[in-house]
Amino acid sequence: MSAVEDVIAARKAAGSGAFVGYLPVGFPDLATSIEAAVALVENGVDVLELGLPYSDPVMDGTVIQKATQAALAGGFRLAHGFEAVAAITARVSAPVLVMTYWNPVLQYGVDRFADDLVAAGGAGLITPDLVPDEAGPWLAASDRTGLDRVFLAAPSSTDARLAQAVATSRGFVYAVSTMGITGARSDVDSAARGLVARLRDVGATSTCVGVGISSAEQVREVLGYADGAIVGSALVTALADGGVGAVARTAGALAAGTRLTTS
Amino acid sequence: MTHLRDEQGPYFGEYGGRFVPESLIAALDELDAAYRAAKTDPAFQAELAQLHATYTGRPSIITEVPRFAEHAGGARIILKREDLNHTGSHKINNVLGQALLAKRLGKTRLIAETGAGQHGVATATAAALFGMECVVYMGEVDTERQALNVARMRLLGATVIPVKTGSRTLKDAINDALRDWVANVQTTHYLLGTVAGPHPFPVMVRDFHKIIGEEARQQVLDLTGRLPDAVTACVGGGSNAMGIFHAFLDDPGVALYGYEAAGEGHLTEKHAATLTRGRPGVLHGARSYLLQDDDGQTIESHSISAGLDYPGVGPEHAWLNDIGRATYLPVTDDEAMQALRLLSLTEGIIPAIESAHALAGTIKLGKELGPEAIVLVNLSGRGDKDMETAGKYFDILDAEVLAADDSAPL
Ligand SMILES: Cc1ncc(COP(=O)(O)O)c(C=O)c1O
Numbered sequence: 128m129s130a131v132e133d134v135i136a137a138r139k140a141a142g143s144g145a146f147v148g149y150l151p152v153g154f155p156d157l158a159t160s161i162e163a164a165v166a167l168v169e170n171g172v173d174v175l176e177l178g179l180p181y182s183d184p185v186m187d188g189t190v191i192q193k194a195t196q197a198a199l200a201g202g203f204r205l206a207h208g209f210e211a212v213a214a215i216t217a218r219v220s221a222p223v224l225v226m227t228y229w230n231p232v233l234q235y236g237v238d239r240f241a242d243d244l245v246a247a248g249g250a251g252l253i254t255p256d257l258v259p260d261e262a263g264p265w266l267a268a269s270d271r272t273g274l275d276r277v278f279l280a281a282p283s284s285t286d287a288r289l290a291q292a293v294a295t296s297r298g299f300v301y302a303v304s305t306m307g308i309t310g311a312r313s314d315v316d317s318a319a320r321g322l323v324a325r326l327r328d329v330g331a332t333s334t335c336v337g338v339g340i341s342s343a344e345q346v347r348e349v350l351g352y353a354d355g356a357i358v359g360s361a362l363v364t365a366l367a368d369g370g371v372g373a374v375a376r377t378a379g380a381l382a383a384g385t386r387l388t389t390s
Numbered sequence: 391m392t393h394l395r396d397e398q399g400p401y402f403g404e405y406g407g408r409f410v411p412e413s414l415i416a417a418l419d420e421l422d423a424a425y426r427a428a429k430t431d432p433a434f435q436a437e438l439a440q441l442h443a444t445y446t447g448r449p450s451i452i453t454e455v456p457r458f459a460e461h462a463g464g465a466r467i468i469l470k471r472e473d474l475n476h477t478g479s480h481k482i483n484n485v486l487g488q489a490l491l492a493k494r495l496g497k498t499r500l501i502a503e504t505g506a507g508q509h510g511v512a513t514a515t516a517a518a519l520f521g522m523e524c525v526v527y528m529g530e531v532d533t534e535r536q537a538l539n540v541a542r543m544r545l546l547g548a549t550v551i552p553v554k555t556g557s558r559t560l561k562d563a564i565n566d567a568l569r570d571w572v573a574n575v576q577t578t579h580y581l582l583g584t585v586a587g588p589h590p591f592p593v594m595v596r597d598f599h600k601i602i603g604e605e606a607r608q609q610v611l612d613l614t615g616r617l618p619d620a621v622t623a624c625v626g627g628g629s630n631a632m633g634i635f636h637a638f639l640d641d642p643g644v645a646l647y648g649y650e651a652a653g654e655g656h657l658t659e660k661h662a663a664t665l666t667r668g669r670p671g672v673l674h675g676a677r678s679y680l681l682q683d684d685d686g687q688t689i690e691s692h693s694i695s696a697g698l699d700y701p702g703v704g705p706e707h708a709w710l711n712d713i714g715r716a717t718y719l720p721v722t723d724d725e726a727m728q729a730l731r732l733l734s735l736t737e738g739i740i741p742a743i744e745s746a747h748a749l750a751g752t753i754k755l756g757k758e759l760g761p762e763a764i765v766l767v768n769l770s771g772r773g774d775k776d777m778e779t780a781g782k783y784f785d786i787l788d789a790e791v792l793a794a795d796d797s798a799p800l
Contacts (some may be wrong), residue, residue: 231410231687233672234684256675258410261407263491279412279413280412281412281413281416283413283415283417283575289415
């Protein structure tokens with residue numbers, strides 16, 4: 128079983144669910160992005176989702192676009208991604224998944240990428256623009272190395288496609304809460320609840336909901352029906368506006384949503 | 391016996407596919423099914439044919455250009471006049487087809503990306519014709535160099551959104567259109583304007599444009615009694631080129647040439663010569679050639695022509711390139727601009743800067759092939775939209791006179 132699945136299962140067994148936190152590598156610079164990721168774990172994040180900046184991030188809203196474009200302008204290279212994973216996993220024990228668009232992996236070489244990710248201590252990949260249908264080389268590389276592979280499931284996906292996402296994913300299935308791209312939203316769609324239920328019906332045991340979650344209340348609400356809640360833009364905004372201290376405080380506040388309340 | 395013409399995707403050799411967020415797969419499946427049904431539905435085909443006859447202005451004519459040909463080694467040069475279509479370019483062929491499909495799917499909103507603005511204008515036109523809402527994404531750089539087309543789109547009732555991210559050109563306009571589509575896929579059809587993107591777009595857009603080559607093949611036969619020795623076109627994403635190439639794919643005696651924008655030179659940093667200088671990878675939903683660095687980050691392209699200023703290319707071209715059926719060559723900004731002026735001066739036809747790349751390539755090709763050859767050129771669009779760029783390039787805009795005109799009393 129994967130470390131990611133273990134962590135999520137442990138949080139579930141304790142009566143709650145996992146808090147998955149996203150930050151991009153290299154924003155505002157490499158060293159600070161590493162400090163910020165460590166601070167997330169120290170403030171309640173159970174699983175890290177580390178984004179690799181990419182020139183054409185079609186799944187991302189303006190907050191993450193701005194941060195990743197700044198990272199690229201600041202000289203981000205793929206090698207920094209592996210450096211960051213190694214530096215973070217040396218300091219904290221939370222599993223680190225790398226979120227990356229597909230072309231950088233393809234150009235690096237799928238097997239080489241997998242090997243270097245293992246060497247850096249990474250847990251696996253989240254691939255927003257790679258559906259299982261096109262993932263042959265990655266399925267093989269992740270089977271060979273034991274890396275997790277997180278595919279996305281959308282409210283618009285057919286049951287057959289949900290079953291495929293569940294069967295091919297390892298770590299968790301990423302349930303996209305809404306029809307849209309990343310960015311904070313005041314209400315996380317009721318579509319998310321229905322999607323998670325449909326995923327369970329086709330056998331999902333580890334499902335995290337992402338896109339739009341930005342408050343402790345939303346985290347709590349999502350953990351009422353899912354195994355994990357993924358927060359990205361809210362953390363990136365905090366880091367952009369107030370640095371490592373602010374993102375640590377925001378993570379701490381969001382993590383409150385994973386604790387059981389008596390109210 | 392299989393024909394090159396029969397390729398239906400989702401792959402052309404190792405190129406093509408669907409590299410998109412899962413949220414879009416249902417919409418692509420729906421579109422694919424609707425398109426396949428429409429292809430064999432006589433009612434759909436009749437409606438489209440009727441529109442082309444009474445609205446687009448099809449068939450477009452061919453024009454032989456002997457005075458221009460004197461500068462191209464004396465070969466017989468024949469232009470396929472897509473510039474004479476309603477809205478001024480080939481783009482309308484695909485737009486009307488997809489807009490009809492969108493209507494069938496019950497979509498009420500059309501979105502599009504545009505570079506030169508020709509595809510945006512055509513989409514805004516179809517939206518006006520069918521009473522649909524229209525939003526066009528256009529790189530901020532392009533809204534400036536193609537301001538006339540921005541005005542046309544607005545007059546047609548479309549909302550034009552200047553895209554300020556990345557290179558602020560066509561590539562980034564496609565990114566924003568994809569993001570819009572992910573969020574609004576229930577009501578919205580993304581009317582992609584070239585033979586790129588995820589399946590079924592490359593094959594569907596090609597099919598809506600293949601009428602160009604089908605008409606031209608017969609027209610050249612009627613005029614000359616034989617097939618041309620070569621067919622040429624400019625290549626941005628590759629839709630006008632696929633449109634004219636397709637009917638000739640299985641004519642082994644007909645050479646196919648695609649001309650890419652080489653900007654300041656394909657060996658400089660400032661070009662858009664994707665097949666000449668790029669390598670295979672994934673961009674905008676498909677595997678094809680693209681301009682990219684070692685990390686797989688897309689490299690910004692450069693061309694004086696907004697419609698060719700794109701670091702990718704359609705997957706069918708990538709395949710035709712690899713199997714050697716078509717040849718793709720770079721043409722610089724200056725070569726294109728000189729060809730634009732030459733056609734204007736010798737034949738009284740002002741081409742789009744995009745199409746001028748095909749003309750410039752054809753001048754070189756004609757000299758190689760000699761006076762016995764017949765070359766068919768896709769004149770994909772007219773140059774009205776480019777008058778400001780051309781005026782500056784040739785220094786023929788009299789700024790003081792223009793300013794005086796602006797302030798003249800009514
Ligand atoms: C007149 C004209 N020709 C060619 C193109 C390039 O597109 P494609 O390569 O898809 O034909 C454009 C695009 O804007 C155009 O306006």
